[in-house]
Amino acid sequence: MTSTKPNLYTCLSPALLHLYDVSSSIVVIIDVLRATSTIATALHNGAKEVIPVDSVTDCIRIGEAMGAITAGERDGKVAEGLSYGNSPFEYPASFIAGKTLVLTTTNGTKLLHMALDKNAKGIITGSFPNLTAVCNYLVAQKQPVILGCAAWKDRVNIEDTLLAGAVISRIKNHFNINCDSSATASSLYEMAKNDLFDFMKTKQASHYLRLSNYGLEKDIQYCLTEDIANTLCIYEDGKLVKK
Amino acid sequence: MTSTKPNLYTCLSPALLHLYDVSSSIVVIIDVLRATSTIATALHNGAKEVIPVDSVTDCIRIGEAMGAITAGERDGKVAEGLSYGNSPFEYPASFIAGKTLVLTTTNGTKLLHMALDKNAKGIITGSFPNLTAVCNYLVAQKQPVILGCAAWKDRVNIEDTLLAGAVISRIKNHFNINCDSSATASSLYEMAKNDLFDFMKTKQASHYLRLSNYGLEKDIQYCLTEDIANTLCIYEDGKLVKK
Numbered sequence: 171m172t173s174t175k176p177n178l179y180t181c182l183s184p185a186l187l188h189l190y191d192v193s194s195s196i197v198v199i200i201d202v203l204r205a206t207s208t209i210a211t212a213l214h215n216g217a218k219e220v221i222p223v224d225s226v227t228d229c230i231r232i233g234e235a236m237g238a239i240t241a242g243e244r245d246g247k248v249a250e251g252l253s254y255g256n257s258p259f260e261y262p263a264s265f266i267a268g269k270t271l272v273l274t275t276t277n278g279t280k281l282l283h284m285a286l287d288k289n290a291k292g293i294i295t296g297s298f299p300n301l302t303a304v305c306n307y308l309v310a311q312k313q314p315v316i317l318g319c320a321a322w323k324d325r326v327n328i329e330d331t332l333l334a335g336a337v338i339s340r341i342k343n344h345f346n347i348n349c350d351s352s353a354t355a356s357s358l359y360e361m362a363k364n365d366l367f368d369f370m371k372t373k374q375a376s377h378y379l380r381l382s383n384y385g386l387e388k389d390i391q392y393c394l395t396e397d398i399a400n401t402l403c404i405y406e407d408g409k410l411v412k413k
Numbered sequence: 414m415t416s417t418k419p420n421l422y423t424c425l426s427p428a429l430l431h432l433y434d435v436s437s438s439i440v441v442i443i444d445v446l447r448a449t450s451t452i453a454t455a456l457h458n459g460a461k462e463v464i465p466v467d468s469v470t471d472c473i474r475i476g477e478a479m480g481a482i483t484a485g486e487r488d489g490k491v492a493e494g495l496s497y498g499n500s501p502f503e504y505p506a507s508f509i510a511g512k513t514l515v516l517t518t519t520n521g522t523k524l525l526h527m528a529l530d531k532n533a534k535g536i537i538t539g540s541f542p543n544l545t546a547v548c549n550y551l552v553a554q555k556q557p558v559i560l561g562c563a564a565w566k567d568r569v570n571i572e573d574t575l576l577a578g579a580v581i582s583r584i585k586n587h588f589n590i591n592c593d594s595s596a597t598a599s600s601l602y603e604m605a606k607n608d609l610f611d612f613m614k615t616k617q618a619s620h621y622l623r624l625s626n627y628g629l630e631k632d633i634q635y636c637l638t639e640d641i642a643n644t645l646c647i648y649e650d651g652k653l654v655k656k
Contacts (some may be wrong), residue, residue, distance in 0.1 A: 189566070306418065
């Protein structure tokens with residue numbers, strides 16, 4: 171019966187995380203545009219590890235200490251003092267294989283550190299590029315799950331909600347889901363799934379507008395493509411690694 | 414051009430209200446099941462005023478001081494010390510006309526007081542029973558709007574999100590809407606609008622389950638019926654009154 175299945179909840183914004191039982195759950199950090207998509211891509215292409223950090227200062231400091239690649243953007247440009255940006259296209263195997271990437275992002279890293287502070291049972295990152303890896307992992311673990319949307323400065327966003335919906339549509343039979351945010355996310359995904367890019371464009375999603383203003387439609391398209399970098403990214407000892 | 418239109422935002426939970434500019438906005442308090450539906454019904458049926466209060470204690474105290482009707486539920490039953498419940502069916506004109514109703518609710522009242530503390534430019538309550546009155550008022554005011562979902566103990570719920578979507582679908586051309594929560598709400602409403610009750614049931618909305626467990630499907634059905642008590646409910650000097 172359903173009572174023996176673990177619970178699954180969707181948390182639509184970091185500002186709502188306190189409502190959920192983080193310490194008994196695996197938390198999936200979702201930052202579709204573009205942090206968790208780029209993390210999946212870098213690890214899929216052979217990066218040794220990705221270290222997510224809050225600030226440009228930390229990124230430079232840790233990057234220098236480790237001899238690692240530093241990356242991050244502010245306002246759509248590579249942040250001053252860093253070498254690379256947030257685009258998944260910057261991390262082909264020919265460049266990233268075997269290397270350590272120190273990546274500074276705002277929304278995704280903040281949520282990850284919140285989940286860590288609340289003693290999450292496990293933390294992975296989720297994106298369309300590694301959707302199947304995420305789903306397979308969650309089903310296999312048989313643990314409670316929180317799909318954590320990184321959102322945009324705590325405001326709910328469409329793309330992270332869609333990813334939550336995509337996960338739910340695939341694994342719902344393995345979980346007990348009594349959660350209106352999950353029902354909302356899966357409804358939105360069912361509406362959008364035939365053409366996620368067109369849905370984002372038609373609905374004038376805030377981050378679609380922001381990135382397309384920078385000419386980054388190609389990035390959006392990539393970040394909405396399922397299983398194009400289908401690698402499980404798990405957080406262990408301060409680093410995201412491939413499993 | 415769109416820049417001359419006022420902004421409209423949807424706030425999906427009281428825990429997100431701090432993200433929005435409340436003091437320059439008219440805030441619509443949305444608590445579909447059942448507070449704002451019952452408020453619309455009582456005022457539509459001739460109640461002199463509705464005084465929303467947080468606690469049963471306040472409800473009794475104010476009710477006695479004013480010689481008013483006291484109402485409110487906890488866990489689906491009339492709260493101890495109060496005379497009536499939260500059902501709109503308890504407030505026909507034959508009973509409520511000319512009277513003052515002191516109503517204690519949890520989610521809706523909390524959000525209303527938050528909006529008050531943040532100096533909202535105006536506060537009205539919104540529900541399906543008074544949908545057109547709400548829309549007409551917002552269009553006429555030409556002010557920024559926040560559609561404030563009362564949610565359930567800060568968790569996003571389907572029914573309040575649907576009401577926000579219903580409002581947006583009717584008035585979107587009069588506002589500048591760059592808000593993913595609004596896009597999500599209106600998408601959900603477009604999906605659900607042909608049969609809101611069936612949508613709530615099919616999606617196993619948390620509050621649908623809660624109320625139907627108490628045998629209150631009739632209340633849910635009523636609270637999802639558009640314009641059945643089409644009266645504007647505006648908050649002035651501590652009271653909700655008919656305009």
